[in-house]
Amino acid sequence: MISADKIAEHMEVIAADGIHVGTVDHMDGESRIKLTKNGFDDGRHHLIPIDWVDHVDAHVHLTKNSDYVRSQWSSIN
Template sequence: MDVIGSDGVKIGTVDHLDGSDKIKLTKSASPDGQHHYVPLAWVDHVDAHVHLTKTSADAKVGW
């Protein structure tokens, strides 16, 4: 399942839920080949994709 910033830009693909508070993204979909994490607090809604309340650039700042 793709993870999409509020600007409509894909930031990654869900690997799995890590604990009860963050989504782990696949490293294969990451340009640097590393796992990254998205806090569940940033999730706006889920349909066919996970939509974030942050833009893709803002979400990547902490990586």
């Protein structure tokens, strides 16, 4: 599993199919990444589990494709 300390604010999050799915707002505890609400029509934050992270370099790369991510993430105000 990826260590939460490798994930920083403003990092781009990229799905396994190469599509941008969000930007890191901050870590929500040790197990979830909270995405900024910028760029989302619903104006809400979205949360994805750190278990979906494949690796981190300049970006956060996920193991799931963008359709799966968008259908399974959690949303909060």
